[in-house]
Amino acid sequence: MAEALNTKPLVSLTDIDVFYGPVQALFGVNVTVMPGETVVVLGGNASGKSTTVKTVLGLVKAARGDVLFDGQRVNGTPAYQMIQRGLGSIPEGRRMFSEMSVLDNLKLGAYVRRGESKGELDAQIEEALAMFPRLAERRNQVSGTMSGGEQQMLAMARAWMRRPKLLCIDEPSMGLSPLFVDQVYEILAQWKARGMTILMVEQNANMALSIADRGYVLKQGHVSVTGSAAELRDNDDVRRAYLGG
Amino acid sequence: MLELFLSQILNGVVIGFVYALIALGFSLVFGVANIINFAQGALLMLGAFLTFTMVRLGAPIAVAIPIAIVITTATGMLIERLALRPLQNAPYIAPLLSTLAIAIIFDAAAEMIWSAEIQAFPSPLSKYVVFVGSAYLTGVDFLIIAVSLGVMAGLMLFLSRSWMGKALRATAQDPEAATQMGINVPLMRQFSFGLAGALGALAGVLIGMYYMSVFPQMGIPYGLKGFAAALLGGLSSIPGAIVGGILLGIFESLASGYVGEGWRDVIAFSVLLAVLIVRPHGLFGNKSLDALGGASGATGGIPTTSVVASMAGATGRTKQRVLEAPLLVLLAVIALFALLPVLSGSNYLLQVGTQAAIYAVLAVSLTLLTGSAGVISIGHAAFFGVGAYAAALAGRNWGIPAEAAFLLAGIAAAVFAAVLYWPTIRLSGHTVGLATLAIGQIVYLVCLNWVDVTRGPMGIPGVQRPSLLLGIDMKSLTAQYWQALVVLAIAVIIAFAMLNSPIGRTWRAIREDRLAAHASGVPVSRYLVLVFLVSGFLAGLAGAQFAFLQNFVSPESFMIDTSIVLISMIVLGGLGNITGALIGGVLLAMLPEVLREFAEYRMVAYGAILLLLLRFRPQGLAGTR
Missing domain, CATH: 1.10.3470 (ABC transporter involved in vitamin B12 uptake, BtuC)
Structure with a gap:
């Protein structure tokens, strides 16, 4: 942690307001992610947690406040350029290119690295498949025909192909069986151990806090609680609302 | 062989x-x-x-x-x-x-x-x-x-x-x-x-x-x-x-x-x-x-099938101002226009005025279908044409008096609309636009090629106007002008009554979300047949009036250009809005007259108006309803 204090945040949201038409979704939200950290944003339905990550990704535009990535102000930068700058994304609901094969989905994950040599990319695809044996068995299968859990694996592998500086994840456990949830978090823990920086949104607070360093709790578009994962686990409000007593 | x-x-x-x-x-x-x-x-x-x-x-x-x-x-x-x-x-x-x-x-x-x-x-x-x-x-x-x-x-x-x-x-x-x-x-x-x-x-x-x-x-x-x-x-x-x-x-x-x-x-x-x-x-x-018309599956929200709602969500439309005149005001304005022949004997003005009234009827008819019920019709000229040909043939070939031909034209167009468009009822959104465009083209081509009945490109000349009504000689242009205004008043009354009744509300419900309408137990196809009948009937009346005014019908009047002009009219006025349809219909019908020396630019102008409206004022002048 001592080194972390000296480095600049990889991402910082400062006093962010976001509107959907006339409806305000975020009110003066502040979130930072330091390099190497895993940060989780918790909250109930319509609390603004997905919007927070979408603001970082450039999928929604902040009406007020600053979005900084890697020290540069990136307000209004479209999402595809944010990916080019080094973000990776595992979108909510997995979002497969459902008529394409597993391999093609993985290749598209490396779209912004298309200038690199084919050998390099192919090697990384093999690495990704080694990480997810279930995908390796199905490399030529059309992705839309796979189960939800397998699709979540593919979405993860696909984002990993980007070699992101920051990986944004929206609800990785949504709609998955407990077995798959465990697998997802196993992989995330591995990536974290290898030094990947992660910003994730999650309803499953128990699982998320098991790997996160810090967290933010959003309530009706405001940050209501923030602290280390341990602090959040011990916070009575958080426990009552998200950890089941 | x-x-x-x-x-x-x-x-x-x-x-x-x-x-x-x-x-x-x-x-x-x-x-x-x-x-x-x-x-x-x-x-x-x-x-x-x-x-x-x-x-x-x-x-x-x-x-x-x-x-x-x-x-x-x-x-x-x-x-x-x-x-x-x-x-x-x-x-x-x-x-x-x-x-x-x-x-x-x-x-x-x-x-x-x-x-x-x-x-x-x-x-x-x-x-x-x-x-x-x-x-x-x-x-x-x-x-x-x-x-x-x-x-x-x-x-x-x-x-x-x-x-x-x-x-x-x-x-x-x-x-x-x-x-x-x-x-x-x-x-x-x-x-x-x-x-x-x-x-x-x-x-x-x-x-x-x-x-x-x-x-x-x-x-x-x-x-x-x-x-x-x-x-x-x-x-x-x-x-x-x-x-x-x-x-x-x-x-x-x-x-x-x-x-x-x-x-x-x-x-x-x-x-x-x-x-x-x-x-x-x-x-x-x-x-x-x-x-292109329906739910897109499990990922993301179900998009609206509404043709007028914004894709970004309906939220933007809540503040919209809508101009809608009460029925009596609309009828009073039509009555005021009836004074025109008293003020000026200009045949040119009467001719333009009658044309404008015909287009206003068509715009009202289209706005019911496309604006209120959300069935994008790019072939509305077909209804119009069927009405015109029915009126012309009734008089010329079957010896039916012109007064009865009027009603016949309306009924023919209504039946045509309901029967021919019946199979398209389960289409929605963009695909129905494609289907109606195809129907419009087919009707035009049939009029052009079915020479035995329609006389093909030569058209049908000598269409007789109604003769005497209430002691007024209906053959004069003035009488035709009044007659067109009466047709317009009837169209406005029918459309108004429909749109302000539960029927109109159901049409709008189908437009906004057909799935939801089905799910609420609305007999969607029956309501869509109804809107085709009404819209077809009104367009058929307009067609008959057109045949009487010109004394002549030919396929040329019912080309796709006419359908597009009609769409421009209702978008200009504001979809689903009768007041808007009247404003748009009259304004665009007058446009070629105002731009006389630029007559050849007419279609370019209509296209450009449509394009600019969609970009800058999709709700039209009077607002969608």
Whole structure:
């Protein structure tokens, strides 16, 4: 942690307001992610947690406040350029290119690295498949025909192909069986151990806090609680609302 | 006998390859940008005419063709940038009408530049002939097959192997996920328009060589044939497009060989219609069409099927101001207009006034259908035409008095609308636009070719006006003017009563969310039949009044131009709003009179007005309801 204090945040949201038409979704939200950290944003339905990550990704535009990535102000930068700058994304609901094969989905994950040599990319695809044996068995299968859990694996592998500086994840456990949830978090823990920086949104607070360093709790578009994962686990409000007593 | 059959089949296969090229452009844009691009045919026409012009200026054809393709590609990309990208969050109906407006502008502009005549197109290869039994193939036929196959193979490789091709496919399958892979989705959409332009231009040139001629109005028919081929083949696959194109080519070739050349397009558009209705997923089954009218599946929210709601959510519309005059005010205004003959005896004014009243009736009729019930009709001129022909035939051939002919025209158009459009009822959104456009074209072509009944292009002269009513001689122009106002008043009363009753509310509910309407137990098809009946009846009355005013009907009055003018009127006024329809109808009916010396720019002006409205004021002058 001592080194972390000296480095600049990889991402910082400062006093962010976001509107959907006339409806305000975020009110003066502040979130930072330091390099190497895993940060989780918790909250109930319509609390603004997905919007927070979408603001970082450039999928929604902040009406007020600053979005900084890697020290540069990136307000209004479209999402595809944010990916080019080094973000990776595992979108909510997995979002497969459902008529394409597993391999093609993985290749598209490396779209912004298309200038690199084919050998390099192919090697990384093999690495990704080694990480997810279930995908390796199905490399030529059309992705839309796979189960939800397998699709979540593919979405993860696909984002990993980007070699992101920051990986944004929206609800990785949504709609998955407990077995798959465990697998997802196993992989995330591995990536974290290898030094990947992660910003994730999650309803499953128990699982998320098991790997996160810090967290933010959003309530009706405001940050209501923030602290280390341990602090959040011990916070009575958080426990009552998200950890089941 | 067999020789004729064989040679028709061969002809069909060859032209089918061209249709496949058009179909591919259509499918690409449809897949990537998720819209039906009515401007596809305009790009085809542009490519053909650019080549024609360069060759006429002395360029070798082999040089002219690539240049024409490059310019058309750029034009396609420009169309996306100027006419579609700004409409990202516009109402659902906007991008569809926007490409239609572009098509009309190109069409009309081409007529101004190159005249409406058919022009001879250079076709150096057609002098080489190879006999196959008694049928024969020319050099052009071989060129068409070779070029088409080459382009398709190249396209297939490009889409499956290159990064750009993969990015295009990714955008087609899930644009939001594509964005999150770092793909520039707007650029991909633009690129798909460029590709469609290139394919269109190539197809245009090949058509020019095949028929050794080009004409400015070729865009819409060939665009429609491209849609037909694409739908037949199931939209998404290249082999599908080839099969669809060739089948369509064979169908229409046989039709022209055995029934008559005039029926070629009728068959082609009927195939389009039949596929839309019977097998919208194409021969090979593909559900991508569902995205243009209905729920898009499990990912993300279910999009509204409303044609007037904004894609960004209905939230933006809540603050809209709507101008809606009460019925009595509308009737009072019509009564005020009735004073015109007292104030001025000008025949010119009366003529214009009667025309304006007829168009106002049509606009009210269309706004019920498209505005309130959300059935996008790009073939409204068909209702109008059926009414006009019914009135004309009733008097001339069957000796029915003109007074009764009025009612007959209304009923004929209502029955026509309900029966012919009945099968289209389960279509919604953009696809119903395609179907109505096809029906509109078919009706026009039938009027043109069914010479025994309609006298074809010569039209039916000597339509008798009603004679005496309440002691007033109805044959005078003044009386006709009053009669048109009475028809207008009746139309307004009927429309008003309907829209302000539970029926109107149900129509709007169906427009806003057809699934929800079904789920709430609304008998959706019954309500849609009702709106077709009412809308058809009113348009039929307008048609009869038109026949009486002109004393003459001919197919020319019921071309697609008329349908587009009507759409411009109701968009200008505000969809689903009677006051708006009246304002839009009268304003646009007067426009050509105001711009007398620019009469030839008329259609360009209508197209431009439509385009600008969609961009800057999609709710129209009076607001949608």
